[in-house]
Amino acid sequence: MKERERRCDVAVIGAGVCGCAAARELARTTARVCVLERENDVCCGTSKANSAIVHAGYDAMPGSLMARLNVEGNALMYELAKKLQFTVKNIGSLVVCTSERGMGGLRELFARGVANGVPDLRIVDRDTLRSMEPNVSPNAVGALWAPTAGIVDPFALNVALAENASTNGVEFAFNAPVTSIERDPGGGFALETPQGRVIARCVVNAAGVYADQVHNMVGGDRLEITPRRGQYMLLDTTAGNHVRHVVFALPTKMGKGVLVAPTTHGNLIVGPTAEDIPDKEGTDTTAAGLAEVAEKCGVAVAGVPLREVVTSFSGLRAHRAEHEFLIGENPSVPGFVDCSAIESPGLTASPAIGRMVADVVRGILGLEDRPAGEFVDTRRGIPSMNDLSFGRWGSLCEENPLYGRVICRCCHVSEAQIVDAIHRPVGARTLDGVKRRTGACMGRCQAGFCTPKIMEILSRELPDVSMEGVTKAGPGSELIKGHVKDAIAEEARA
Known part of the structure; x- marks a missing residue:
């Protein structure tokens, strides 16, 4: 933003998948929409470092927002991929049980999935499982098969949403963290950023692990987000066919556990761990964390070729104690809309989350749809x-x-x-x-x-x-310090 002050109807804080999905849906209306992002680009937080899974929806508790929006998002994702030309593959997922005692937990997951409306779930026996996944653990006794699950390119999804939103008039401001929010005399909000002030009638808080800081700027009930770190290993494309589906072990209270899955780029991904940490920038990997990934990936899958690892990374999930999405208008602050605590299955749910957030904002501002045919709902992808x-x-x-x-x-x-x-x-x-x-x-x-x-x-x-x-990832990550010839000449003059 070059102006010191900008006015819009809706300011969306955060350019991850949920912020961009909400902005794209709001672009269907006559509202002026601006997205404010603290980093230098879209897809720089949780959206870039995750399992890249399109979850079926059997894991979340029935009746929760997580459950409803997961199933809705799964159904929307495949059609959205056609319109916006990003890669998604409907390969299905397996939750593997490695003991007869654990089959009760598998049946509970099945019942939960049925209650959530997940289609075509079934429990498969040992022989069927082995025919579907030859490299499954020899201890496997059965699995929950979810054919609607898949894998997605999370970068391409996020970029596609942002590009399409921009094409439809949404403005983006980068390197623009929101440092304060106050009520504007006109009835809206005044948001301060290093790029200038933004005056908005409505604010959408999609700030990921920083959503609690943004939420707490405006008052009302306090929100606390705990960064939950997940560490991963990414294997070369030579290992990409080790499994054919997304393979999970039975989940625990800390999450879905360490999975083994192909990626849309042809690699094999293994992870994540689940560790609550205080640092909202704590995306470092640790020897202990990667050792845990290496150990636990063998629970459901045999012979994972870990010698083929080409890189490791970690991502942060925006966790809160309630383990539930927080989406809706703040009852104490009219016009302030939370899209917060979006942890797994947030990537899958993002198309549905975007719709829900846009509907909330529509109701607050009384927004009207753009004239028929004015909204462009397609995008040309970059060919691979x-x-x-x-x-x-x-x-x-x-x-x-x-x-x-x-x-x-x-x-x-x-x-x-x-x-x-x-x-x-x-x-x-x-x-x-x-x-x-x-x-x-x-x-x-x-x-x-x-x-x-x-x-x-x-x-x-x-x-x-x-x-x-030129930088790797924005200011402070420049790759060149100077010119060798200049340094030699300077030394010669000295």
Whole structure:
């Protein structure tokens, strides 16, 4: 934001999947919508570091918001993927039981899923399970089969929601953490950010692990969010076929436990742990945490090829003691809408959460729909070279020779895709921004080969960004300190 003050109808705090889903749904109305994000890009918090699972909906307690929005979000996700062109694969999930004593817990999950309205659930026996998943643990005695579950590219989902929202008029402000919220004399809210003041009639709090801080700025009942850290290991694409479905062990009170699943990029993901920590930026991994992942992944799946690990990471879930989403208008602060405590299955539920939040705001402000045909509900995705035939790739190269210049060898990402990612609505401005939009840097070499070329492209395509100004993930993560020749010349002069 260049202006020192901006006015809008709705200010959405947070550009994760839920904030962007809400903004996109609000773009169906005549409201002026602005998204304020503390980081340099969309998808920089919980939305970028999770299991990337489309959960079926059998885990949450019947009658809870988690249960309802999980099942609704699951049903919406597959159609949304077609409209916004991000990758989702309906591969189903298995909850594996490794003892006869545990079968009662499996039946409880089945009954809960039926109560939640999850379609086509069934319990499969040992032989059926082994035919479905040959690498299942030899101790397995049965499993809960949920065919509506799947996997999704969480980066592409978040980016697609943001791009489509932007196309429909939603404005985004980055590096804009909300530092205070006060009542505006006009009846709305005045939000202070380093980018200037924002005056809004209504505020949506989708700030992830910081949602309690935002909530507590406006008064009323206090909210406490505990960051729950989950550590993961990501294996190379050579291990991507070790399982065919999302494989869970029976869940515990701390969550769904350590899973083993393919990813939409062809890797194998293993994790997460579940550890409550005080640090809202505590995304470090630990030797103990990764050892726990390595040990527990073998409970449901045999022979996980951990020698194929290419990276490890951790993410933070926004947990509160009630273990329930908090969505709705603050009864003590009219016009302030919480979209808070969105932990698992928040990624799956995000399309339904966006609808629910938008409906709440509609009711508060009396919003009207845009004229028929004015809202654009589709988006053109960035093509993946891995999904194209050589013939189609050749046709793209004829249209644009930059498709023939491969920048990321591990993941087959071309210069054309990177340039496209930079110039799209809410486009990439950092190395990680390119990574999230194209898949570059995600391969075996973990950006060792392609980083210099992507930096050159960023500095060439962004007129206000020099090579020295290119960052990995925003201010403070610059990759170049200076020029070697300048340093040598300076030393010679000294």
